[in-house]
Amino acid sequence: MRQVPPTPRRGRLDSRGRAVPQRTCVGCRARTAKTELLRLVVVEGVIVPDTDGRLPGRGAHLHPALECLELAERRRAFPRAFRLAGPLDAGPVRARLAATAARQQDG
Structure with a gap:
């Protein structure tokens, strides 16, 4: 019986050699x-941040930067990513990203 060699995993590996899960930012479309x-x-x-990754439902991923949020809104990426019709309120996400940016500037 002929053995087939294992196919190499694509993507990045952590320090232990395990694959690191990759996701695409809905704003800039970069895989990270x-x-x-x-x-x-x-x-x-309402679009809300899921910091623990435990909220139910379809998720979308975004770099924690206002630039990516603005780009996603300009491209109308959120309704597509969540597979929902109509406008979605990104206010809580914008507030969190603005607070994070202000905290980084202060110290």
Whole structure:
């Protein structure tokens, strides 16, 4: 019986040689490690950050930067990513990213 060699894994590996999950930012469309992105979900028509990654529903990932949020809104990427029709309120995400940016500038 002929053995087939294992196919190499694509993507990045951590220090232990394990694959690191990759996700695509809905704003800039760059593939990045899942740990570097902010997971977002929709709760009653409002996009909210899911910091623990435990909220139910379809998730979308975004770099924690206002530039990526603005790009995603300009491209109308959120309704496509969440597979929902109509406008979605990104206010809580914008507030969190603005607070994070202000904290980084202060210290």
